[in-house]
Amino acid sequence: METAPGPHNFPQRQASKRAEVIVRTEGLTKRFDTFTAVDQLALEVYHGDVYGLLGPNGSGKTTTLRMLLGLIHPTAGKVTLLGHPMDDSKQRYQALSHVGAIIEQPVFYPFLTGRENLYGIAAFGSQPQSEALEERIEEMLELVDLATRARDLYSKYSLGMRQRLALAATLLHYPQLIILDEPTNGLDPAGVVDIRELIGQLARQGITVILSSHQLHEIQQVCSRVAIIKRGHLLVQGKVQDLLSEQPAIIFSFPDPHMLQQAELLLHTLHPGTWPWLNDSRIITAEHEQSWVPPGGQMLLVEATMEHAAELNAFFGMKGLYATEIRRHETSLEQYFLDLTTSPNPP
Numbered sequence: 542m543e544t545a546p547g548p549h550n551f552p553q554r555q556a557s558k559r560a561e562v563i564v565r566t567e568g569l570t571k572r573f574d575t576f577t578a579v580d581q582l583a584l585e586v587y588h589g590d591v592y593g594l595l596g597p598n599g600s601g602k603t604t605t606l607r608m609l610l611g612l613i614h615p616t617a618g619k620v621t622l623l624g625h626p627m628d629d630s631k632q633r634y635q636a637l638s639h640v641g642a643i644i645e646q647p648v649f650y651p652f653l654t655g656r657e658n659l660y661g662i663a664a665f666g667s668q669p670q671s672e673a674l675e676e677r678i679e680e681m682l683e684l685v686d687l688a689t690r691a692r693d694l695y696s697k698y699s700l701g702m703r704q705r706l707a708l709a710a711t712l713l714h715y716p717q718l719i720i721l722d723e724p725t726n727g728l729d730p731a732g733v734v735d736i737r738e739l740i741g742q743l744a745r746q747g748i749t750v751i752l753s754s755h756q757l758h759e760i761q762q763v764c765s766r767v768a769i770i771k772r773g774h775l776l777v778q779g780k781v782q783d784l785l786s787e788q789p790a791i792i793f794s795f796p797d798p799h800m801l802q803q804a805e806l807l808l809h810t811l812h813p814g815t816w817p818w819l820n821d822s823r824i825i826t827a828e829h830e831q832s833w834v835p836p837g838g839q840m841l842l843v844e845a846t847m848e849h850a851a852e853l854n855a856f857f858g859m860k861g862l863y864a865t866e867i868r869r870h871e872t873s874l875e876q877y878f879l880d881l882t883t884s885p886n887p888p
């Protein structure tokens with residue numbers, strides 16, 4: 542018997558499919574009266590991406606996702622979903638038959654069990670009751686780790702369980718693309734980890750995921766590419782790794798705060814042009830999750846690539862300033878996001 546492809550039997554992601562654009566927006570714009578909520582967005586989501594749409598409150602994330610799904614019409618611009626232009630109603634229908642989405646808290650019946658709710662959703666989607674459907678429902682309950690709680694009433698479910706049931710529901714019809722608006726909102730840390738792991742699992746099985754979120758720490762761990770928007774404008778779009786390696790820096794820790802001050806002063810009194818590769822330096826506060834925090838809790842951040850660490854260290858050493866730790870500065874997506882969204886001159 543031939544089975545439809547699903548998260549457990551999806552073909553492995555193929556290298557040649559990587560470059561395939563699954564979602565493209567061109568000049569995508571939404572105005573509400575005179576207010577422009579989304580302004581000329583050009584997004585590209587590739588097959589196999591976990592694509593994070595990030596932005597401060599009110600920056601236009603939900604409005605963008607709603608336009609991707611054809612829930613609201615753009616004022617201008619164009620959305621192409623799975624190769625189908627969304628302004629054509631027939632094509633839109635075809636595209637959406639391969640998409641699963643959770644944009645608002647999905648409505649389930651509180652007086653039915655988790656499993657019964659999935660049967661209800663399948664019936665709504667005109668999926669005939671069959672052995673294949675039963676198998677699919679059990680498979681999805683397993684996938685979202687609700688199999689042992691499938692006989693419990695929905696009203697007894699925690700927020701995390703409700704979110705996982707919603708994901709199971711969106712997966713019933715074997716979507717190629719899943720769109721999730723703030724999927725970790727309101728969840729406790731364990732719930733966030735569950736959803737993150739599930740999203741990673743879906744991506745590994747070839748499903749493309751687009752999500753919006755404020756949980757940047759989580760995004761950094763699960764997203765392959767992100768777009769950062771502010772007041773409806775696209776500030777940046779790219780691979781998480783590429784964005785974070787844009788600002789290389791080295792961290793020097795010193796055994797006492799006095800040495801730290803001297804090291805900083807030394808760099809600032811250097812003749813401009815001595816080291817053209819040295820962009821800037823400043824004292825920063827150590828983050829406490831690090832393995833070791835120097836006395837005084839502060840360190841020197843030098844904006845330069847790691848290949849210059851030895852030269853800098855030798856320079857400090859000649860002046861009697863001995864670093865106790867030298868390492869590459871890891872920018873977090875959270876810091877990158879804050880720098881970008883609070884900068885008066887974003888790119």
Ligand SMILES: Nc1ncnc2c1ncn2[C@@H]1O[C@H](COP(=O)(O)OP(=O)(O)OP(=O)(O)O)[C@@H](O)[C@H]1O
Binds near residue numbers: 596601
């Ligand atoms: N139907 C509407 N009518 C008028 N203004 C709207 C409408 N929908 C959204 N907006 C406005 O558009 C802007 C973008 O809203 P949107 O919900 O897309 O932002 P968001 O980035 O998803 O925000 P959040 O993170 O708070 O959910 C907001 O200023 C919002 O008030």
